[in-house]
Amino acid sequence: MKEVVSSQHGIALVILFILGNSPLFSLAGQAGSDLWLAFLVAIALAFPLILVYTRFRILLYGQTLWEGLAAIIGQWPMRILALYYGFYAWRLCSWIVDHVTAFLVAVPYENTPETVFSFGFTILAWWAVKEGLEVLARLSAVLLKIVGLVVFTTFILTLTEANLENFLPFFYHGFTPIARGALQLLNFPFLEIVLFLWAFDSFVSKKSPAQIFIPGFLVAAFLLMLFSSTSLAVVGVDKYVGSYFPGHVAVSRINIARFLSRLEIAAGIVAGIGSFIKLALCLLVASKGFARGLGFKDYRFLVTPLALGVIPGSQWFNKSAMEIHKKATAVWSTYNFVIQVGIPILLWIIAEIKLGKKSRGAE
Amino acid sequence: MVLLLVVGYLSLAAAELVLWTERPFKKVFTYLFFMALALALSVLIAVNRDLPVPSPLDALRVLGDRLRKD
Secondary structure: OOOOOOHHHHHHHHHHHHHOOHHHOOOOHHHHHHHHHHHHHHHHHHHHHHHHHHHHHHHOOOOOHHHHHHHHHOHHHHHHHHHHHHHHHHHHHHHHHHHHHHHHHHOOOOOOOHHHHHHHHHHHHHHHHHHOHHHHHHHHHHHHHHHHHHHHHHHHHHOOOOOHHHHOOOOOOOOHHHHHHHHHHHHOOHHHHHHHHHHOOOOOOOOHHHHHHHHHHHHHHHHHHHHHHHHHHHHOHHHHHHOOOHHHHHHHOOEEOOOEEOOOHHHHHHHHHHHHHHHHHHHHHHHHHHHHHOOOOOOHHHHHHHHHHHHHHHHHOOOOHHHHHHHHOOOOOHHHHHHHHHHHHHHHHHHHHHHHHHHHHHO | OHHHHHHHHHHHHHHHHHHOOOOOHHHHHHHHHHHHHHHHHHHHHHHOOOOOOOOHHHHHHHHHHHHHHO
């Protein structure tokens, strides 16, 4: 069954996917007070890759992703790639659940076992994936309004606590920390958008990939920049880099006339909704990847075992909050580089050689 | 705990298979295979929380370092 998503819904899905669990962490903490510059550099570096992803999907227009891939690289390499990305998506599912449960156990529910949250969260995503991509995209459009409202309100309220001197001095440690911060942002969360290559079977029109990926990425990147910069302006560089959940700390500082305070839940709402959408999409890609890799057209029958595997998986990959934070804010990952940069560029070059002329001729 | 996990997975798999309208062998086999993998991981994590994560890239790096030293 073909699942087609409109551009507006697709954009909402991309925005919530990139926001995902990222607001929990001290993104680009390596850049210190030049955090906003690291964001701008990361956006500039990621943008060409987003264009590559977009162009690749435009070249495959008129056929489903799987038919297109089989046509350009052959049936068996397509299957191996599908399995590879399926595993990547499943691993990401485990990480997301791990991140969210670590946050919940560390901050609001100290004495609750992690498994309780990971089970509840995974079951919710399992349900969403069983309903399919179209339902997930429509749900994203609704949830994005809530997230937008919370982010905007929180941003306005945190301005009362923000100290812009926390952004000074500029370039004090040179360009290296900024580059490190930018690389960390590319690694997580900007280029994780690569999973969208595998999420959509086909698009409404030829322009749809460009209408979904580019604005979705830019809006999400600027929202994250706003969120992280505000957090840094409120808590200061040392606390931003040193705490596990700086966004939460920043929002908890809001205190307007001793009346409007204790608004930490706002950071939790953004991270919770984003993580749920991201988890559901990763689970969807994992199911599709494994199903296609093993030669099945229907993916829904694999959702349950993969979702159940996420629960122990979330306790397997990272053993402590420190390890989670260290891996989430790592500057470089060879595994991620191959998945996010190497393979998509290779696929785009092959597609351009095999389908480029035909595509340009059709235009 | 292990017994509880096994019973839970088995009953869930049985319930879901009963609800399928068609049960082609290949699909059922794949489903059960993935269920078995999920169960195995659950049991291993339940038995040993510090189960090491296989890292082929690290293994390659160690091998490269050893070859360079030799």
